[in-house]
Amino acid sequence: MSFEKRVDLRQDLDFRNKVLESKQTKVYAVWRNCNLITEVNGLYKPLEVTLNDKLVDNADQIIFLGRRDEVDLIGVDFSSLEKENLKKILLEGEFLNMLEERSLLTITEAPLMAYTRGLMHWNKNSKFCGKCGSFTNSEDFGHTRRCNNNACNKIHYPRLEPAIIVLVERINKDGVKECLLGRHVRIPDFWTTLAGFVDFGEQIEEAVSREISEEVGIEVDSIQYIKSQPWPFPSSLMLGFTANATTSKIKVDPLELIEADWFSAQKLSKGIKEGTIIIPGKASIAYQLINTWLSKEGFDSDYNI
The missing domain is CATH 3.90.79.10 (Nucleoside Triphosphate Pyrophosphohydrolase)
Incomplete structure (x- = not known):
């Protein structure tokens, strides 16, 4: 079961608001480079959490991942929270470092988990403009960052x-x-x-x-x-x-x-x-x-x- 990235929707602010207001939206949580997972038959898979206001209010970063079976998927980073506070907003699952435990991942779910983790890592490490040193702001639903110095205004993209x-x-x-x-x-x-x-x-x-x-x-x-x-x-x-x-x-x-x-x-x-x-x-x-x-x-x- 694959997911569709829907690149054309990332810049649509009305679409972004709709996704963040919908109770059908599913959340893939990340905390300090770890993915929220659950275990099924000895294999790990991402734990999908239904979007609610508490998740949005506590998010460090929100990114649009795509759509699967007509359901919108977003990634939410909670890295600034301590573990005891995490449990108050995420009642199930545990956080797993994919790089250390990738042998136990299901092959169908690993790409989505890696995609989420990778984009979060880039956002977290791109908060300053490499050209002028000013702060950057997240745009395009988490897929670009723009320098907030008007004299610079450089747009930064995830790099491979x-x-x-x-x-x-x-x-x-x-x-x-x-x-x-x-x-x-x-x-x-x-x-x-x-x-x-x-x-x-x-x-x-x-x-x-x-x-x-x-x-x-x-x-x-x-x-x-x-x-x-x-x-x-x-x-x-x-x-x-x-x-x-x-x-x-x-x-x-x-x-x-x-x-x-x-x-x-x-x-x-x-x-x-x-x-x-x-x-x-x-x-x-x-x-x-x-x-x-x-x-x-x-x-x-x-x-x-």
Whole structure:
């Protein structure tokens, strides 16, 4: 069940007033980069709250998210409230940091939760004009901010930071195909594909080669684009690739990775099923790259993670 962003309505003040006055409007709450969630059958999903005056009055920021099944959806940020005061206006659910618990998110709901969190983060960190330093005001139902200095009047838009994520493969000396995975210092529990940001003035393919070389000392060729995924943690667009390794010896950058290793499809599949190898959750492009590779090598194409 998807949601429609309805970009054309963001600048309509009459529409904004109608949405904020309707008792049919559903609220997706955010508090200090955490989403309000509920648990259903062991998986998290956003807890939809019906709009009321108390929510509007206590909001730090309100953004229009879109419409689903003819119901308008808004995001509301309550970050300035302390937890004890939160409970007075939000009687159910708990707040979850998606970045830490994304393996338990439902794949259908994760994009909406990430969209809400990402826009809130941008609004919270864009309260001053980058050109003149004056305060900015939220406009277009939370999707732009305008400098309140009349001499400047600059409009600020949410910005994306392009990043690459790569599944590197090779054929080892025994003729067995393997993929390269690593454990990152920020997410040590997961074996995952390698990733990094695109430098200014750099081609995306150059970023793939550079990041793999810097992080694990491996040189690659045959770089192929696969797919992309918004990754608003806080503001990235992940561009997914596969690449072929032309060297084999791994030299890990300790500032980025705890370790890295080559995995055959058999070894990786067995480890995932036994729980000795944990890979990212289904909502992530890293999972999709790994899972597609395993499927191509003839192993299970879906994992209950």
